[in-house]
Amino acid sequence: MPRSVIVIGSGVAGTAAAWGARGRGSKVVLVSAGAGASAFAGGAVDDVPWEQRTRAAHALGLEAHATAAKLPGALLEFVGALGVWDVPAARGCYLATMAGRVRPARGRDRALLDLEALGRGGRVLLPRVSRPGWDADALARALGDDPFAKALKLQFEAVDAPVLRFDEERRVTDADLAARHDDPARLAWLGESLRSAVAEGTGVAAVLLGPWLGLGLGRADKLAALVGLPVGEALIGAGSPAGLRFEVARDALFKAGGIEVISRRVRAVGVAGGDASGGTARFAVSLEEKDASLRADAVVLATGGVSGGGVIYTPAEHGAGADLPSGGRVPFALSLTAPVRLGDGRGALEATSSLFGPALDTVAWPTGSRQSLLEAVGVQCTGIRAAHGLFAAGDAIAARPRTVLEAAATGWHAGVEAASTG
Amino acid sequence: MQASPVRLRRDDTDVDVVVIGGGVNGVGVARDASQRGLRVALFERNDLAFGASGNSSGMIHGGPRYLTNDPHVTETSCRDSGHIQAIAPHLLFRIPFLAPVERSARSRVMFTLMDAFFEAYDRYQPFKRGKRHARLSADELRQLEPGLAGDLMGGFSMDEWGIDGARLCVANAVDAMERGAKVYVGHTVERVERREDTGAVVAVRYRDRHTGAGGRLRTSVVINATGAWSSITAALGGLPPTASRVRPGKGIHIVYDRRLTSYAIMGQTIDGRQIFMCPWENVTVIGTTDDDFYGDLDGVRANSEEVRYLVQGIARVFPAIRNARAIGTYAGVRPTLHAYGPSEDELSRDHQIIDHAVHGAPGLFSMIGGKLASYRLFSEEMADVLAKHFGIGLRCATHVTSLPGGDATVDPFALAERAGIDAVAARRLVYRHGSRALHVEERMKARPREAVAVCPCEPVTEAEVRYTVRHELARTVDDVSRRTRLGLGACGGMRCAARCGQIVASERGLPPREGMRQAINFLERQALTRVVALGPEQARQEALAIASVRSELGLMGDDDLATAPAWRQIAQSEPGEQSAHSRAQGEVVCPDP
Structure with missing residues (x-):
């Protein structure tokens, strides 16, 4: 009988876990309460945090970045199956951000413009579009001033080319504007508009736009074919359509892979009762608004960290009203009950010796290479193992790098282990 | 000019x-x-x-607190409040206070005393066009503010004025x-x-x-x-x-994401000090502490003990505060007249x-x-x-001469229509600049794309950011924020700091990287002031902001970049850049001596 695996969470880590477990022949059920950090993500596919990569470039010289670490085959296979990202096998890429930086990344959402692929010494055009957050002139100046852009010998230039068709598009959200480019006719119109802008200049290498190129997959590539040059988005830190595109790709993957998805919030993961004579599942997963619980041989927690909503900050003082809080407590909790402990990379979290909450004065912002407490908190694990038969993946694991490829790798690994461990 | x-x-x-x-x-x-x-x-x-000045409670109140010790301070404050009102009417907004009285063994006496106290304060109210106090029953109090808790015997209303310091x-x-x-x-x-x-x-x-x-x-x-x-x-x-x-006294305030109540509410701390929770501009502010200060005046920050002390006091009268979302704190140090011995609150x-x-x-x-x-x-x-x-004979005229922007009223709705911005943005603009909002409007008319909102929370337009740099001595993202409240809303500057940095850099003719450095500094400093009041709702936003800044802006200061030899080489090989927006000579308001 195939082993049954329940994956909790449908972000990058959960998706990879479900895919990995399904690939090993398990019966997989994925339970998700909705959007988490992956759905908000900007489309940079990192293996290690960007700062780390930049520091390495300091130490080893700029070209160090060109030789990226090789990724395991299984991971590349997952990336390929998902189809929304491009992670070159042997090199990294450079992305332009909406904040005006050129940043290295291991891979990218396919709609983002890869500056590394443009070769050296070209001009990148930025159409002037009257939308909040998009000032083509200022952005072009900022990007051109970036050391990486100078190393790549790229020039950025604002140009006049119509991108908006209707006045109200100056105010709609990025995702709404992106959705309009899912319409082939609209995309063709934009292609025409950009093509005439490109034709006016010489030495144009690419066109950079805001995060507006479709919620479906492949819109940027289609647009590039229409224009005859690479066209792509700039990266926005949170709330990018890249998160929505990931969800589209993920849902397609689940459908193709025969992975059952339940859209509910998990209340608790418990060890199931029953006889030890075999056949009984080890875990019982109870869902909100549902009496019966699901049973499985193994469970993968891919519920995310604080930013994804999988870990909740719960100081004792919250909700205490006019009275004293009820007692000291661990200031963080998993969004569901499970037989695991939370840690911050330096050990398990303990109840604070305060009726109110932890001393907060120093935990706000990451310093140097140290993660902030809000980033670090997660399930204490040995590798991906939180308890016997219970695995964690992605941001749910304490103090791992909070990157997409880390989530995918730990997710895939957890899925495979859950499918095979007795 | x-x-x-x-x-x-x-x-x-x-x-x-x-x-x-x-x-x-x-x-x-x-x-x-x-x-x-x-x-x-x-x-x-x-x-x-x-x-x-920029970190006060944001009120030009007469300070009924001082009525018992320093009645003439109350009088001069009220008189001068009236003058400030006349010369800068755009900067003032009314803050009606509720002072609930808890039922206790001596509450009847207390009530009578307080009534007499507010009666005395009423004498000064006409100086600042304030309303007289009113006695309120417990039911009336709860009707005005349903969130009030405790066994109340009644209370009072009192009238004060808010201002952006x-x-x-x-x-x-x-x-x-x-x-x-x-x-x-x-x-x-x-x-x-x-x-x-x-x-x-x-x-x-x-x-x-x-x-x-x-x-x-x-x-x-x-x-x-x-x-x-x-x-x-x-x-x-x-x-x-x-x-x-002086005897430096540190005071902190906590800021919440919106106006939680329509009335300011007085409360008491565990050691019997008067504190308040007050709807201020478009947020709610709780204040304040008063503690002798021995630290660095250039880096005054609230800490979590001070925050909890204030929240405890407010929670007794308004328990829902524990579930509200705190989005920041600010702190300042009062220059109180020196005396050795008295407690901070008794100082003149x-x-x-x-x-x-x-x-x-x-x-x-x-x-x-x-x-x-x-x-x-x-x-x-x-x-x-x-x-x-x-030896000059001229008399003071500052109480009869309008401050810039205070000379005429501007209809924000008409301005909104003319400039093509939304009504809220126009209202906030007119609040901050009074009749000078028309100068910002001129910018927007001349360059329509400057009407785009940089900070959607407050909201602040690009034209206003440029205006503060050009005419109000703003040099950095922090300065712009102090003048416009940019980046102080619920998103903590995650959306607007980098953009504001670009604008400041372009307006001042600085390299864009300088603007980016300012933005990172601003975000980091703001994060430190927010975290001491961190609650469950804000925690996720905070983690998201860190992730977002990490992926879009990078958490490394530019100094990190400058120290690397490889980078320095590149930087040196590039000629210095001149911004297209560097300002015309005549417009420099503060040339070097």
Whole structure:
């Protein structure tokens, strides 16, 4: 009988876990309460945090970045199956951000413009579009001033080319504007508009736009074919359509892979009762608004960290009203009950010796290479193992790098282990 | 903007008066002295309203708190509040207070006492167009504010006025500049030079803290209006710090994401101090503490103990505060008159001018103590001393001359339509700038794309950011935030800081990377002030902000980049860049001396 695996969470880590477990022949059920950090993500596919990569470039010289670490085959296979990202096998890429930086990344959402692929010494055009957050002139100046852009010998230039068709598009959200480019006719119109802008200049290498190129997959590539040059988005830190595109790709993957998805919030993961004579599942997963619980041989927690909503900050003082809080407590909790402990990379979290909450004065912002407490908190694990038969993946694991490829790798690994461990 | 041609009083000086300190008293006296025809230079080490003036409770209240100890402080504060209202009506907004009284063994006596107390305060209300107090039953209180908790026997209403302290400082500084004063922000005075024989002031030596460039300005009068920094400044003039002594009292405030109530609510801390929760502009503010301060005045921050102490006090009357979303804190240090012995709350809020001639330093004056609500009167008293010193007969007119923007009212809805911005943005713009909002509107009309909102929370348009850089001495993202409240909303600047940095850099002709560095600094500093009040709702936003900034802007300061040899090489090989937006010569409001 195939082993049954329940994956909790449908972000990058959960998706990879479900895919990995399904690939090993398990019966997989994925339970998700909705959007988490992956759905908000900007489309940079990192293996290690960007700062780390930049520091390495300091130490080893700029070209160090060109030789990226090789990724395991299984991971590349997952990336390929998902189809929304491009992670070159042997090199990294450079992305332009909406904040005006050129940043290295291991891979990218396919709609983002890869500056590394443009070769050296070209001009990148930025159409002037009257939308909040998009000032083509200022952005072009900022990007051109970036050391990486100078190393790549790229020039950025604002140009006049119509991108908006209707006045109200100056105010709609990025995702709404992106959705309009899912319409082939609209995309063709934009292609025409950009093509005439490109034709006016010489030495144009690419066109950079805001995060507006479709919620479906492949819109940027289609647009590039229409224009005859690479066209792509700039990266926005949170709330990018890249998160929505990931969800589209993920849902397609689940459908193709025969992975059952339940859209509910998990209340608790418990060890199931029953006889030890075999056949009984080890875990019982109870869902909100549902009496019966699901049973499985193994469970993968891919519920995310604080930013994804999988870990909740719960100081004792919250909700205490006019009275004293009820007692000291661990200031963080998993969004569901499970037989695991939370840690911050330096050990398990303990109840604070305060009726109110932890001393907060120093935990706000990451310093140097140290993660902030809000980033670090997660399930204490040995590798991906939180308890016997219970695995964690992605941001749910304490103090791992909070990157997409880390989530995918730990997710895939957890899925495979859950499918095979007795 | 024309500088009235003023004649120097003495020919051995560059200016008549040097004012040190860009808080409300410093800019107030700079304005008054300039108005009376004196040539003034003002030096501010950080930014206008950087200290107590920009971090106060944001009220020009008469301070009923002081009625028992210092009744004349209450009176002068109320009178001067009335004047401020007349010269800057756009900056004021009414804050009705509720003061609930808990039922207890002595609550009946308490109620009668408080009634008499507010009765006494009513006498001062007409000075500031305030309403008389009203006695309220417990039911009436709960009807006005259903969130009130506790066994109440009744309470009172009281009327006060809110104000944006930073805007008040900027308005005074701009007025002073338009009357010929020179205002140097980000410039620290390193020494006040005095004659060896007579001890008289002859010059100040100053340094631009950003470029490191120094200079000397000859003057016969120096006014130390540096608030909590006062003793340090006195020492720069070769006086013992005790010659200009204050008792620095730190006060913190907590900011919530929206107006939680329609009325301000008074509460009591565990040690019996009066605190309040108050709807202020478009947020709610809780304040305040008063603790002796021994730390670094350039980096005053709230800590989580202070936050919990205040929240505990408010939770007794308004328990829902524990579930509300705190989005930040701010802290300042009051320059209270010095006394050894009394508790912080008992200290006098009066003000005082010290003529350091008594310490052998003629020409050096210190302005000590004071309140936001009576800054104008304090400045008038100081300027009277100056007038006497220079033998000019002109009387003070600062209470009858409008501050910039206070001369006419502007209809925000009409402005919204004309400029193509939304009504909320227009209202906020008109609040901050009064009739000067029309200047910002002109920018938007000339360049329609500047009407785009940079900070959607507040909201602030690009035109306004550029305006504050060009006409209000803003140099950094922090400065713009202080003047417009950009980045202080629920998103913590995650969306707008980088963009604002780009605009500031382009407006000042700096390389874009400098704007980026400012943005990162701003975000980091704001995160430190937010986290001490962190609650469950804000925690996720905070984690998202970190992730977002990590992926879009990078958490490394540019200094990190500059130290790497490879980067330096690239930076050196590139010629310095000139921004297309660098400002035209005539528009520079504060040229180097």
